[in-house]
Amino acid sequence: MSTKTLEQVESQFETFQILDENGKVVNEEAMPELSDEQLQELMKRMVYTRIWDQRAISLNRQGRLGFYAPVAGQEASMLGSQFALDKEDWILPGYRDVPQIVFQGLPLYQAFLWSRGHYEGGQMPDGLNVLFPQIIIGAQIIQTAGVALGLKRKGKENIALTYTGDGGASQGDFYEGMNFAGAYNAPAVFIVQNNRFAISVPVEKQSAAKTIAQKAVAAGIEGIQVDGMDVLAVYKATNDARKRALAGEGPTLIETLTYRYGPHTMAGDDPTRYRSSDLDDEWTKKDPLVRFRKFLEEKGLWDEEKENEVVEQAKADVKEAIKKADAAPKQKVTDLIGFMFEDLPANLREQMEQYTAKESK
Template sequence: MDKGIIVEEGPPKQIFEHTHDVQAKDLMRKMVFTRIWDKRAISLNRQGRLGLWAPVSGQEASMIGSEAALTKDDFILGSYRDIPQIVWHGLPLYQSFLYSRGHQHGGQIPEGVNVLMPQIIIGAQITQAVGVALAFKLRREKHVAIAYIGDGGTSQGDFYEGLNFAGVYKAPAIFFIQNNRYAISVPIEKQTAAQSLVIKAEAAGIKGIQVDGMDVLAVYKAVSNAAERARNGEGPTLIEAITYRYGPHTMAGDDPTRYRNKVEEEEWKSKDPLIRFRKYLTRKGLWSEQEEIQVEEEARAAIAEGIKKADETPPMTIPDLIDSMFENTPDYLEAQKHLYANLEDK
């Protein structure tokens, strides 16, 4: 690996030595919850009860470990696969379901929850994160903006522009690549000739770290260190987490069996982040099968309640949509609102 590129690795004891046992258990609880949530979301999508869903199983360590290393004052900007981080950062679960259904309330972020809703435009969250980070810097606030992106998104112009701008102005930002090896169906080897994605930090003059994205402890440490650097005015960090998604790219018709083979899939399943962390916590006497069953039951109950609340949310109306877009509604849209109101009365 070139100079300036650091590979975060090592046994969990070394990586997580300053973190309390209760925090370690909380990481496991959130990963188990997220795995159950992912399975249920896939089922709900197939039933037609949920819209867009990008499966996350296999990527829990990179998602949960990174969010846990932040404070609630830090800002998260994700892509469409990054709903778990946004929810764990404070967005109510039922609103994430509404967002998936295209309901405007799904994107009405509660006061004090520092997130933007998932970005559908590939790579646009990178430049947005730079803007948020520079706002923190101008206000002299010791907060950090983190943007998540997939390996495919690193081929977008916004990715390079954002890194360059952040490097020049030493923005307190973290750019977190979840390299799950396939941009939909295109393998990483066919997407870039670079020996890694983290090496792209060199061109922007920023720090780069490559980390085992299947190890929640390594991810936690990498993001903690990057956040500390940002708060100290040392500039942004690019993190490449090597991970793997077990499911399809999204539930919109992708078939991973057409571009992945069983041998590869089994190899990555042996690195399952839940299995690895479960073994570690069990050896320390911090986790048991009964605790995991309890978390699974709590997850199912919370998901059921979230769906119920989403189902009970009044349907979105065109007048509501218009009102939410303008502080002072233009006259021609006020006329349209009255038109729709009259149609509804009939």
Template sequence: MSKKNGTTFNLDHIVESYKKEFPFYQVLDKAGKVTNSELEPDLSDEELTELMRRMVWARAYDQRVTLLNRQGALGNYAPSGGQEASQIATHYALGDGDFFAGTYRDLVPLIFHGLPLEKAFLWYKGHMKGNEYPEDLNAYVPQVIVGGHITHAMGVALGMKKRNKNNIVLSMNGDGATSQGDFYEGINFAGVYNVPYVIVIQNNRYGISVPLEEQTKAETLAQKAVAAGIPGIQVDGMDPLAMYAAVSAARDHALAGKGPVVIEALTYRFGPHTMSDDPTRYRREKELAEWEEKDPLIRMRNYLMEKGLWSEEQEDEVIETCKKEIKEAVTAIGKVEKQKVSDFLKNMYEVSPQNIQEQIASYEEKEMSQND
């Protein structure tokens, strides 16, 4: 507090007010009981069952791909177990023709968006064909650069607005991305041009090993939307129904021409940042145990079983289906032609300059001799 010319400025209350400005939204508690029936989405029994099926598939996928990584069958992997609500329920709220932009941890929602499983596995292996998407797949290749896709997604949303498309763009990013300039630039331009863009921040508490409190002094990440003049809300990211309801409302808001929305999903990754990471070095077992009690699958399972819509047999069937599909995809990528240096060079330019053409010819000659 300071005084100047008889005026008193009290700045201390401002930070405290942010806690009140951004309430926490939840529909299901950790036991699967409805805490706010007004926010409970109007989904049919079939839609609820399908959402659960996708979440179970996602968990089985995460566990299976983790094993494949340990066996050396795939490249480095970023586990997503625990984030099924912030990923799968979020994506489930999208409509046909909506555009998806995710990170290296968001392969499963990208698969549900239409990416063939074989393409996902080729991407893990660093194969160029893993980046060749069908023309009707409205999505970007998973972004490895933290926050790098946010401005790109904003540009797609601006294009949709100019073309009068009745669709939105949804991007997913972690908490670490909100510390990058791309995040601020993206949401600022999104607000200026009032584009149909929903930005979901999957706040899993850590940017690799850096805890949230060492990344930012902000009380919430949702409040960062205020600087861009757009709405920001905070949602229980372990609650599938809350995430679905929030994204649906944000999508409706954007389609009504009211502009972008930032959603902070409070979630948690049960596994390491990637398979080359050791989370025991920066987080305690007690913390993990506390978040495992909030498991989105437990909540949804209890909620549906009480309605008589889910059973252990259904869950086992989904898991076995996932294993079968993964096995088939692994077999398929084993038949894909190995990459050649000459192919890398050919992909550098639409029209290769003379020096690259010479290198291509040189490598093709070497490659032919190796095959003889």
């Protein structure tokens, strides 16, 4: 009986898709109501991010950028979901989710400073409802539940949305955050970008569940599995989840099936040790940019000239942003101490005096 019940649950989580690998519409009824200009903007953002990612990897190898987690392959999952948000919504990102917060309003040069560990990288501009990227795996899930509940209590017509990977779904914080948000009917959306390997462990070895989406059942919230290489499907799922949250229908867990083409981070990870070339080839055929490009070209909304314009703009923006990041004041120990508290406790006052003396020499 228990096996049959489990099979019934798992059968409900079929992968939601709008565009197939060839850019053909396979789910006409689910097509989101987006204008031609919005469709083009989605493509621009994905192309821009792919070029920015390539440049960031190069900058990291040159020693000009600090911590960096490549994003190529996950553009549809990241940008399709962010595109569904209002400017007043909150984003609580993980460390790979920098593109979403840049398109939400964070200046690119500050994203580079964050990568370098510079304090200015964590100083969000006024009016930007974004927390800086979370390094602790899954911690943002609990934070999102709290932010969403705060929005509800204040009567705000906005949601809190967060991202983690399949590895984050194995953390206790993942279950606790979803359960809390569900219990209080908070306007939260939890997106798990299932790129299959967390850092290096296959998702099949992380959980006996056939989908991550089905974990929503235990929390009593909505869950959906989406083709994360299909930007229209990701947008539609996120937009629907946002509407449900604002209508008082509670949180949603969205699992996006995606793939990162590069290493987990540029800090020494070697994906060839745990991924086969055949699997890489399989997912390359599902590339979100290729798929959406074919769709737009068929509609007469995209061509090589438009793409080249975006490529050159991205190169120029990255060049300017890294130049501005290089011009930021050198970080000092006294800066870090001074930012901790409004009124320093005795031990930090003592350290402040010591480092002020050292830095004045």
